Amino acid sequence: MGKITGFLEFDRKIEQYAPVKDRLKNYKEFTLPLKEKELKNQGARCMDCGIPFCHSGCPLGNLIPDFNDAVYLGKWEKAADILHATNNFPEFTGRLCPAPCEEACVLGINENPVTIENIEKNIVETAFEKGWIVATPPANRTGKKVAVIGSGPAGLATAQQLNRAGHLVTVFERDEKPGGLLRYGIPDFKMEKSVIDRRLKILEEEGIVFKCGIHVGVDIKADTLKNDFDAIVLSGGATIRRNLPIEGANLDGVVQAMDFLSQNNRRVDGVKDLGKEIKATDKDVIVIGGGDTGSDCIGTSFRHGAKSV
Ligand code: SF4
The missing domain is CATH 3.50.50.60 (FAD/NAD(P)-binding domain)
Incomplete structure (x- = not known):
């Protein structure tokens, strides 16, 4: 364990967002990273509990107290090794996971939980930046x-x-x-x-x-x-839309999130032939559903220049 009194000394600090007026101009990520010292302090907040419930809270069983400790000590390469022991792609989960580990964090019982997901993202981004993540082909092939x-x-x-x-x-x-x-x-x-x-x-x-x-x-x-x-x-995904079983669900102007979002991602990727254009520009938009997909539709509509959302 890094700093025994870390959870008493440091408040939870998460990365901030770029101002709305700036981030609506493009489709780039808009989080502003913490400084290294701040990240170490966040790692120091981990209490190294006797039973770290974050382990079982994480669907991957990530070794969270171990990488928190390594971050606190500034041992970023060690932290990256610990993280990759259970997680193939921490750069995805560190951005997108709903972080049930933080729900399970014992510190969260009476304080704000450790910023596990953000620490995870910073470990893997540091590892990429330093060139520690490289191809490691297998030494032998099975022929299968x-x-x-x-x-x-x-x-x-x-x-x-x-x-x-x-x-x-x-x-x-x-x-x-x-x-x-x-x-x-x-x-x-x-x-x-x-x-x-x-x-x-x-x-x-x-x-x-x-x-x-x-x-x-x-x-x-x-x-x-x-x-x-x-x-x-x-390992195919589920691309079948969940339609609303109500009259009018198929009227013009009613759009499924997966059509809206996937077309926009292709547009951002520079694809020209997108078929029938789905854009929220100058429209009054209603988003039905307030989960992650709903928030993705809201952010996309604002970037299109919707009149209201
Ligand atoms: S944010 Fe990372 S550590 Fe937390 S549950 Fe998701 S994958 Fe596991």
């Missing part, structure tokens, strides 16, 4: 071939684990680029797509092959895959 269908976070993590075990992995993706909802659902202002591309480059250098624009079952038969590969992993 595996097809992974779907390149969302589950498909990418599966591919990385199987490749590390020495298998030859090919990922099939229906869309034009890998990433699934990371690329075509999450707006760039929450996660810029260069974050995905940076990781994909490493996966490719490690030997994983990506085949995009291939709809398995339509463009290629399942039997063909069964003949060509020793194993197939199904």
Whole structure:
């Protein structure tokens, strides 16, 4: 444990946001990072509890008190190793995870919880900046071939684990680029797509092959895959919209979030042929649903220049 009295000395401090008038001008991420000293203090707030409930709060079982301690001590490379021991892509979770670990944090019983997610993001960003995250292809190949269908976070993590075990992995993706909802659902202002591309480059250098624009079952038969590969992993996402079962749900002007958001992400990516344009410019917009998807629609509508949201 780093600083025994850290949780008594330091208040929770999370990264701030760029001013609204600035961030609405573009689709870039708008968080303002803390200074290193501030991050160390946040790591010092971890109490290294006898039973760290954050472990079980995190779906990945991240070793949270251990990386908090390493951050407090300024041992960033060690922190990155601890983080990657359980998390293939902390740069995704550090930006997008709803952070159930912080709900489970014991300090949160009577104080503000440790800023676990933000510490996670800063560990991995420091590691990329310092050049510590590099391709590590397996020393030996098993000769077995595996097809992974779907390149969302589950498909990418599966591919990385199987490749590390020495298998030859090919990922099939229906869309034009890998990433699934990371690329075509999450707006760039929450996660810029260069974050995905940076990781994909490493996966490719490690030997994983990506085949995009291939709809398995339509463009290629399942039997063909069964003949060509020793194993197939199904890691496709759910792209079926949840419609409102009410009259008028299909009228003109009623738009599904997944159509709205994915078209906009393609627009931001420079794709020209987008089909029927869906834009909120000069419109009065009503968003039904106040979760993450709803907030993504709100942020996107404002950036389009909606009259009201
Ligand atoms: S923010 Fe990170 S540590 Fe917390 S639950 Fe999500 S993945 Fe786990």
